[in-house]
Amino acid sequence: MPDKYKNLLDGNIKWSADTAKSNPDLFKQLAKAQHPEFLWIGCSDSRVPATQVTNALPGSIFVQRNIANMVVHTDTNLLSVVYYAVKVLKVKHIIVCGHYGCGGVLAAMSNKNFGFLDNWLLHIKDVYRLHSKELDAIEDEHKRGERFVELNVQEQVNNLSKISFIQEEWNKGEFPYIHGWVYHLGEGRIHNLDVAVNSAKTLSGVYQYEPNS
Incomplete structure (x- = not known):
């Protein structure tokens, strides 16, 4: 061993x-050199490796992973990866990919204490609070968890859209596009949530930055 x-x-x-x-x-x-067209923000779960599940070659996907594929605006590691991806590598697409059965999402949906991890899970719990009316109405816990995974991905797409240097790129052209996907562990298939954005227009006005002069 x-x-x-x-x-x-x-x-x-x-x-x-x-x-x-x-x-x-x-x-x-x-x-x-590397010339990836894609940035993948995924979960740290060992069952969802970006290149394998997309049948992509090494060098085609720039990758950032954390528990429950979160985009936290105080996470300097993630922000540095995103900045490098859009400003230096000039990726055309950013993919936020969650997965059904995500342990982080299910933990945040519960009232259990997970020690130090609770600090990270608070960000996921905030997503539940935003969508509590819809989620609380789902009686089946398994289905509620699956919907929570989808809503969490959608919120992380929104969080990416709020980043100022991404909006700077949008002011120059149409890229990057931000997509929300969910991987089904039991099927080995990716589900497209059809939440692709490449503009800050869908955000509340307070999150929209004025173009640099």
Whole structure:
């Protein structure tokens, strides 16, 4: 058991060899620079790896992950990733991808105490408060949890739209588009929530920044 981590190293050897056979130039191209068109903001859950579930090659998706795919405006790590993605890498699409059965969302829906984690879960609980009327009306706890996952993704899309430097990019053109998706663990399929935005016009006026002169 202590040496089990070595399976990852052995797996890397096999993966790199197999990849070099199927795509001989890939590693040479990746070594030069990255040019991803997508930023993926997902959950830290080990069952939802961005490139695998989208059948994408390494180098195609810039990734930021945390518990329950949250966009918290005081999270300097996330903001730095988003800034680099839109200002330097010039990604065309930002995807917020949650997943049904998310432990963070279900924990926030409960009244249990999770110690230090409760500080992070408060941000998710705030989403529940915003949509409590709809969620409280869903008697089936499983269905309520699934709807909570969807609403949480929608709110994180809104939170991205409120970021000033994203609005700066929108004032220059149509990109980036921000999309809200949910991954179904039991199906292995992504559900598009059809909440794509590329403008601050859908936000309340107080969140809209004036263009720089």
